[in-house]
Amino acid sequence: MKIPLGRIAHTRSGDKGDLSNIGVIAREDRWYPVLVREVTPERVKAHFGDLVRGRVERFELPNLCALNFLLYEALDGGGTISLRIDAQGKTYGAGLLNLEIDVTEAELAQAVEQN
Amino acid sequence: MIRIANGQGFWGDWLEAPVRLIEQGPLDYLMLDYLAEVTMSILQKQKAADPALGYARDFPPLIGRVAKQMRERGVVVLANAGGVNPLACAREVRRLAPDLKVAVVLGDDIFGHLDDLLAAGHQMRNMDTGAPLATIRERIQSANVYIGAFPIAEALATDADVVITGRSTDSALALAPMIHRFGWKETDYDLLAAGTIAGHAIECGAQCTGGNCQVDWQAIPDMANIGYPIIEAEPDGTFAITKHPGTGGRISVPVVKEQLLYEIGDPANYMMADCVADFTTVQLEDCGNDRVRFTGIRGRPRPATLKVSISYQYGWKAIGTLVYSAPDALAKARSADAIVRERLASLGLKFEQIYTEFFGVNACHGPAARTCPDPPEVQLRIGVRGPDRKAVDRFTRELVPLVLSGPPTGTGYGEGRPKPREIVAYWPALLPREAVRTRVEVVE
Numbered sequence: 001m002k003i004p005l006g007r008i009a010h011t012r013s014g015d016k017g018d019l020s021n022i023g024v025i026a027r028e029d030r031w032y033p034v035l036v037r038e039v040t041p042e043r044v045k046a047h048f049g050d051l052v053r054g055r056v057e058r059f060e061l062p063n064l065c066a067l068n069f070l071l072y073e074a075l076d077g078g079g080t081i082s083l084r085i086d087a088q089g090k091t092y093g094a095g096l097l098n099l100e101i102d103v104t105e106a107e108l109a110q111a112v113e114q115n
Numbered sequence: 116m117i118r119i120a121n122g123q124g125f126w127g128d129w130l131e132a133p134v135r136l137i138e139q140g141p142l143d144y145l146m147l148d149y150l151a152e153v154t155m156s157i158l159q160k161q162k163a164a165d166p167a168l169g170y171a172r173d174f175p176p177l178i179g180r181v182a183k184q185m186r187e188r189g190v191v192v193l194a195n196a197g198g199v200n201p202l203a204c205a206r207e208v209r210r211l212a213p214d215l216k217v218a219v220v221l222g223d224d225i226f227g228h229l230d231d232l233l234a235a236g237h238q239m240r241n242m243d244t245g246a247p248l249a250t251i252r253e254r255i256q257s258a259n260v261y262i263g264a265f266p267i268a269e270a271l272a273t274d275a276d277v278v279i280t281g282r283s284t285d286s287a288l289a290l291a292p293m294i295h296r297f298g299w300k301e302t303d304y305d306l307l308a309a310g311t312i313a314g315h316a317i318e319c320g321a322q323c324t325g326g327n328c329q330v331d332w333q334a335i336p337d338m339a340n341i342g343y344p345i346i347e348a349e350p351d352g353t354f355a356i357t358k359h360p361g362t363g364g365r366i367s368v369p370v371v372k373e374q375l376l377y378e379i380g381d382p383a384n385y386m387m388a389d390c391v392a393d394f395t396t397v398q399l400e401d402c403g404n405d406r407v408r409f410t411g412i413r414g415r416p417r418p419a420t421l422k423v424s425i426s427y428q429y430g431w432k433a434i435g436t437l438v439y440s441a442p443d444a445l446a447k448a449r450s451a452d453a454i455v456r457e458r459l460a461s462l463g464l465k466f467e468q469i470y471t472e473f474f475g476v477n478a479c480h481g482p483a484a485r486t487c488p489d490p491p492e493v494q495l496r497i498g499v500r501g502p503d504r505k506a507v508d509r510f511t512r513e514l515v516p517l518v519l520s521g522p523p524t525g526t527g528y529g530e531g532r533p534k535p536r537e538i539v540a541y542w543p544a545l546l547p548r549e550a551v552r553t554r555v556e557v558v559e
Contacts, residue, residue: 010330014378023376051481083470083498095480
C-alpha cells in the first residue's frame, strides 16, 4: 500500500554551501524502521530529479528515530552564487513529504490510528 | 544551574527577542548570533569605506536599550557582533552604555596575515572543491577563523558585562559560559560535546521553540509572541531547553528534533573548534510545560585544524521576473523563457549559468512538485550569472520588452529591469590551530 511520507514523518531542511540537508523524523518511534527501509538515498535522489545534480548520502540516528540526508550540488552553487528562489534549501524537506512509500496494512493501520 | 538564552538567530532576526528574554524571566547569559557566512565580506567593505565601521550596527543600540536591565538582573551578553572590527564595536557599546564592562576576543581576523600564512605553506584549499586559495588570492575580501569557546570563556573571566567576538562558531557563544562557570577543561570531551549540542539547539533562535516548525505547525500557540530558547545547563553536562513561561511557541521532543537535525552533516562527527560532538548519543525526554531534557551526550577530541571563512569576488548575477495569467499561464511563461534565451544567444552573450524557474509551478520542489493542470498564474523567473558585468547588465534589458513582443498577458514588470548584483562567494578552508593566536582585550 502506498502513502505519502508526510503521513508518518516530518522534516526540516537547510544548507551548507551548495549542499542541502534534510532531517526526516518519524512521527512515532515505531515507524523508524519503515523510514530506514523506504526512504533510501536512491529514492530521494530520484524524487528531486535534476534539481539535485550530485549524490545523496544518508545517515541514521536511531536514538532520535530520524534520518539525515545530504543532497550534494543541490542549490545551484548555494549561498550568494545561486540563482534559485530557494537558495538555502528551506523547502527541500517539505518537498520530500509527498514521496510515495510502501507500507504494510498493519503499519498503515497504526499510522491511521495515530492520526 | 545556569540559564543561557539566544536572542538572535541571524543579523536581521526579531529586534524585540533579546529585550523580551531579559525582561520576561530569569537569565544569566544572553547570546546573540549576527554573522552568516558572507556577512564578513559586507562588513569588510564597510570598514574599508570607514575605519570606525565593520561590525553589526544593530548591536550597540540594543545594548544601550537594555543596559539598565542587564545590570539589575545580572545578565551577561555574548555576541559575535564584532564582525571585522570588534574593537570599534566595543567602543560604540561603551559610548551608549558607559556603565558596562566590555571585553573583546581578538585573533580570528587573518585577512592581514594571508600572505604570511600562504608563504608558510598553508594552502587553505577549498573544502568543497579542493582548489588552493592562491588561485583566488587577488579577489579575497575577508578571511576569518571560526574560534571556539575557550577564548570567549577567558573574556568572561574578566567579569565583563558584554563579550564581543568577531567570527566564532555559533555554538561557542553558548558553550563559553558553561566552561567559565563549571570549570570544564579542554579534555572534557563529553561535557564540551554536550555544551556544543546545547548551543546548536538554540543558535537559530525560535527555530527551537516552534518557529519554521513543520510538525503540527497550525497548532503551535501564539507565534506572534514566540519565546526564544533558553538552556538550563548543569555542571554534569546534562541540560534542558525551555523558554520563559507565558511566551508563545512550543518546545516538545518533535520540535527539538527538527532543530537538532538542522544544517548538520554526519551526525556522529559534528566537528567544531572545541570538540567533535556525536548527535547519535543524544537522549531526549519531554518534561512537559515546554521543557525538553538532554542526557547521554558523548564527544571526542577537537580536530587539529580550525575552519576558516573566506569571502571573495566571484562574478555578477541578475534575476528578473514576469507574470503570466491563465489560460495556459505555464505555456506562456515557457514560451517567454525560450524567447529570452534565443535573444541572449543571438547577442552572443555568454554566461556561466542561465537558470529558469516557473514560480507557482516548480520553483521550490522541481520535479517533486505536485502538478496543477492549468495554474491561474505563473511567474517566470530567469537568472543569469557570469564573470562579465556587461553581459549580465545586457540581460536585465531583455525581460520587460516581452510584455509587448512576447506571449500575451505578460505583467508584473512594475519594478523595472532587475539590477546586476556582485557575487561575493564563500570559500571554506582549514588551518592548523597553532597558526591562530587569540587574545582578550578589555575596552575601557
